[in-house]
Amino acid sequence: MSKTGLNDFLVSPAETTRRRGPHDRIVMSSRVRLARNLKDGVFPGWAKKPERIRVFELIRPAVEDLPELKESFSESMDNLSTLDKQILVERHLISREHAAKSAGSGLVLNRDETLCVMINEEDHLRMQALRPGLQLRQAWQVIDHLDSELEQKLNFAFNNELGYLTACPTNLGTGIRVSAMLHLPGLVLAEQINPIIQSVNKLGLAVRGLYGEGTEALGNVFQVSNQMTLGESESTIVERLEKVLAQIIEHEENARASLLEKKAKVVYNHIGRAYGILANAHSISSKETMNLLSLLRLGVDMGLFPGVDRALADELFILTQPAHLQQQHSEKLSAEERDLLRADMLRERLKQVSRPTIKSGGTGDAGLDKAGKS
Numbered sequence: 489m490s491k492t493g494l495n496d497f498l499v500s501p502a503e504t505t506r507r508r509g510p511h512d513r514i515v516m517s518s519r520v521r522l523a524r525n526l527k528d529g530v531f532p533g534w535a536k537k538p539e540r541i542r543v544f545e546l547i548r549p550a551v552e553d554l555p556e557l558k559e560s561f562s563e564s565m566d567n568l569s570t571l572d573k574q575i576l577v578e579r580h581l582i583s584r585e586h587a588a589k590s591a592g593s594g595l596v597l598n599r600d601e602t603l604c605v606m607i608n609e610e611d612h613l614r615m616q617a618l619r620p621g622l623q624l625r626q627a628w629q630v631i632d633h634l635d636s637e638l639e640q641k642l643n644f645a646f647n648n649e650l651g652y653l654t655a656c657p658t659n660l661g662t663g664i665r666v667s668a669m670l671h672l673p674g675l676v677l678a679e680q681i682n683p684i685i686q687s688v689n690k691l692g693l694a695v696r697g698l699y700g701e702g703t704e705a706l707g708n709v710f711q712v713s714n715q716m717t718l719g720e721s722e723s724t725i726v727e728r729l730e731k732v733l734a735q736i737i738e739h740e741e742n743a744r745a746s747l748l749e750k751k752a753k754v755v756y757n758h759i760g761r762a763y764g765i766l767a768n769a770h771s772i773s774s775k776e777t778m779n780l781l782s783l784l785r786l787g788v789d790m791g792l793f794p795g796v797d798r799a800l801a802d803e804l805f806i807l808t809q810p811a812h813l814q815q816q817h818s819e820k821l822s823a824e825e826r827d828l829l830r831a832d833m834l835r836e837r838l839k840q841v842s843r844p845t846i847k848s849g850g851t852g853d854a855g856l857d858k859a860g861k862s
Contacts, residue, residue: 494563494568494572494575494576495572495575495815497561497597497599498561498575498579498601499599499600499601501579501802501803501806501807501812502799502803504579504601504806505799505802505803506797506799507620508620508621509619509621509622509623510621510622510623511621511622511737512620512621512798513671513789513798514670514671514672514736514737514740515622515668515669515670515671515733515737516621516669516670516671516709516802517580517618517619517620517621517668517669518619518620518621518622518623518624518626518627518668518669519580519616519617519618519619519627519665519666519667519668520616520617520624520627520628520630520631520664520665520666520667520726521614521615521631521665521666521667522613522614522616522631522662522664522665523610523611523614523652523654523655523659523663523665524611524612524613524614524615524635524642524644524645524663525611525612525613525645525652525653525654525655526543526546526612526642526644526645527644527645527646528643529542529543529546529612531611531655532592532593532608532610532612532655533610533655535608537591537592539592540591540592540593540608541591541592543607543608544592544593544607544608547607547608547612547613547642548562548594548596548607550638550642551596551605551615551638552596553641554634554637554638555637556630556633556634557603557605559598559599560597560598560599561595561596561597562594562596562597563594563595564591564593565586565587565589565591565593565594565595566591571814571815573587574587574810574811575811576595577811578806578809578810578811578812579806580618580669581595581597581604581618582595582604582606583606583609583614585609585610586606586609586614589608589609592608593606593607593608593609594606594607594608595607601618602617602618602619602630603615603616603617603618603630603631603634604616604618610655610656611654611655611663613638615631615634615635615638616631617630617631617634622668622730622733622737624666624668624726624729624730624733625726625730628666628723628726632722651663651717651718654717658715658716658717660717660718661716661717661718661719661720662717662718662720662721662722662725663717664714664717664722665713665717666713666714666725666726666729667712667713667714667729668711668712668713668729668733669698669709669710669711670711670733670736670740671707671708671709671782671785672708672709672710672736672740673708673782673783673785673786674740674741674742674743674744674747674786675739675743676708677743677747677754677755677758678743678746678747680739680743681710684736684739685710688736691728691732692714692716693712693713693714693715693729694711694712694713694714694715695711695712696710696711696713697709697711698778706775706779707778707779707781707782707805709778709782712729712732712733713729714728714729744786744789748790752847755786755790756792756844756846758783759783759784759787759790759792759844760843760844761783762780762781762782762783762784762787763783763784763787763838763843763844765780766780766781766784766834766838767834767835767838767839767841767843769831769834769835770828770831770832770835771824771827771828771831772827772830772831772834773827773830774808774809774810774826777804777808777830777834778805778808781801781804781805781808782801784801785798785801785802785805787844788800788801791847792844792845792847793841793842793844793845794845796841800837800841804833804834804837807833808830808833808834810826813826813829813830813833814826
C-alpha cells in the first residue's frame with residue numbers, strides 16, 4: 489500500500505493524455521462502473537456515522553488486498569484536503585458527490601489510474617475501470633474480474649429476482665454503468681447535436697455533460713451511458729452502447745468532413761479565433777478555456793497545426809481547471825487570480841505552436857454569414 493500523498497502518487501496529465509486508444513480522436517475515454525452493497529450493511533445515505541465507518545473498515549482491506557490494487561493509493565475522505573478531492577473530480581476519478589464525503593468514506597486507486605474504487609459513495613462500493621479511447625469491452629472484462637474476486641471476500645446484497653440491490657432503483661439488477669466520454673465539436677458546429685442527443689435518449693441511453701448528471705457539456709465533451717441496469721445482461725448493455733457509439737463516431741466524422749467541404753471558412757474562423765485568444769489572452773476563465781481548447785483540438789485533428797500532438801490540448805484541458813491550477817501555487821488564489829495565471833500558462837505553452845495552417849483549395853464559403861456564431 490502506497491503511503492505517499494495524493495499529489496506524489498498521481499500520474500502527470502502529460503503522461504495520461506499521451507495514452508492512446510481506438511477512435512481516441514472522438515472517444516476520449518471509456519468507463520465501466522459497478523455498484524455493490526453489503527448484505528448486512530445499511531445503505532450509505534441512511535447509515536449513521538459509526539455504521540459507515542464499520543462498513544468502510546470492512547471493505548477497505550478487502551479491496552486493498554486485490555492483486556490489481558497492490559501499490560495503490562488508499563485513503564479515507566476525511567484525510568484528503570478539499571483541493572485533493574477537487575483534483576480527483578477534475579480527473580474523473582471520483583464523482584462530485586464522493587468529493588463531498590468525509591469520515592466513513594474513502595477511495596482506493598491503482599498506480600496507473602485505470603482502476604478506482606469509491607467506498608461509501610451512494611452505494612457501499614462503486615468500482616470503476618477506465619481506458620483511453622473506445623475500449624468498453626476491455627474495461628468491462630477488468631471490472632468483472634475485480635467484482636468476482638471481491639465477491640469471494642464480501643457478502644453482497646443480492647436478490648434472485650431483482651439482482652444486485654442498490655441505493656438508487658436505476659442501478660438495480662446488474663448495477664452496471666457503461667459510459668464513454670466523447671468530443672463532438674463537429675456535431676455542435678453543424679448544429680446537429682440536439683437531434684443526435686434526442687435519438688440516443690430514445691434508445692434508452694443518457695447523454696450528460698463533462699462531469700456527469702446535471703452538468704453542461706463544456707468543451708463539447710459529452711458522456712453517453714446506459715440508463716437501465718435491470719433485465720439485460722452486462723455484455724448486452726456493453727454491446728448496445730458500442731453499437732450506438734459507432735454511429736455517433738460516424739456522425740461526428742461526417743459532420744467534420746461536411747463542414748470542411750461546405751463551410752471551411754466558418755471552421756477556420758472558429759479555430760483561428762480560438763488559437764488567437766488562447767495564445768494571446770491575459771485573463772481567461774476555465775469555462776472559456778475549455779470551449780476554446782476544444783476548437784484547438786479539432787484544429788489538430790484536421791491537420792491545421794502540423795507537428796502538434798492532440799495530447800497538448802488534452803493536457804491543457806486538465807491543467808487549466810481550477811484545482812490543478814491552484815495546486816501549482818502555494819497561496820490561495822481568487823477566481824480573478826486564477827484567470828490571470830491560466831492565461832499566463834496558456835501563452836507560455838502555446839508559444840511553440842504556430843497559428844493554424846489553412847489548407848489551400850478549400851472553397852466552402854457557403855454560410856459565411858454565420859461565421860460569428862459560437
